Amino acid sequence: AQKITQTQPGMFVQEKEAVTLDCTYDTSDPSYGLFWYKQPSSGEMIFLIYQGSYDQQNATEGRYSLNFQKARKSANLVISASQLGDSAMYFCAMREATEGTGNQFYFGTGTSLTVIP
Amino acid sequence: DAGITQSPRHKVTETGTPVTLRCHQTENHRYMYWYRQDPGHGLRLIHYSYGVKDTDKGEVSDGYSVSRSKTEDFLLTLESATSSQTSVYFCAIGPPGLAGGETQYFGPGTRLLVL
Numbered sequence: 702a703q704k705i706t707q708t709q710p711g712m713f714v715q716e717k718e719a720v721t722l723d724c725t726y727d728t729s730d731p732s733y734g735l736f737w738y739k740q741p742s743s744g745e746m747i748f749l750i751y752q753g754s755y756d757q758q759n760a761t762e763g764r765y766s767l768n769f770q771k772a773r774k775s776a777n778l779v780i781s782a783s784q785l786g787d788s789a790m791y792f793c794a795m796r797e798a799t800e801g802t803g804n805q806f807y808f809g810t811g812t813s814l815t816v817i818p
Numbered sequence: 819d820a821g822i823t824q825s826p827r828h829k830v831t832e833t834g835t836p837v838t839l840r841c842h843q844t845e846n847h848r849y850m851y852w853y854r855q856d857p858g859h860g861l862r863l864i865h866y867s868y869g870v871k872d873t874d875k876g877e878v879s880d881g882y883s884v885s886r887s888k889t890e891d892f893l894l895t896l897e898s899a900t901s902s903q904t905s906v907y908f909c910a911i912g913p914p915g916l917a918g919g920e921t922q923y924f925g926p927g928t929r930l931l932v933l
Contacts, residue, residue, distance in 0.1 A: 707860075736921055744906070744926070744927050745924065745926060745927070746908065746910075746924035748921040748922075748923075751921065792860060792861065794861075796913075804849050804866075804868065804913065805851075805863060805866065805876070806851075806863075806910075806922055808853075808860045808861040808862075809860055810858060810859060810860040811860050
């Protein structure tokens, strides 16, 4: 089974609007972390935001917030007030914190976001 | 920025030739990883290392081998390159431990074309 599922291959959003990128995950480990990365056309991977499985509050970093619904195993990324520079691929990832898992990160297939002026 | 470099950054090679990609870090991280990125697949783990001479296979390890003789260097070898190994290869380091929100840090990537 896929550890991370991103069901939206491509998304469009109008500049200055908010957009939600979906991510669901699968784990039986009670301790895990969820991450979002941005990959612009230049190719580098940029860390955006982190949510721990025991965190009570949804994580926020500037215009990025993570809508964490533990029971549904979803960790959607919300980008508020979209800017043209937000056009990029976005990857959701998970790390299980159990000793012996090799500290592996599992990545989704990504969502390509295009911001329309 | 985390101190991670990859070399070469671009390579064109022919089917059947061996290829070695190098990842070098200056952060003294214990964990290092090699991923490949292909359209529609996201990032897939090839091999990872949890210390000098300690390595393990990832999801797509067939056709690849790795070595780590020093903390700072993690080498990925394609023993006999095939066209299916045309991809972008990313090295990553960290996080330093199991707890907390420490992210992985990625190198700039290597574009490999196997003709």
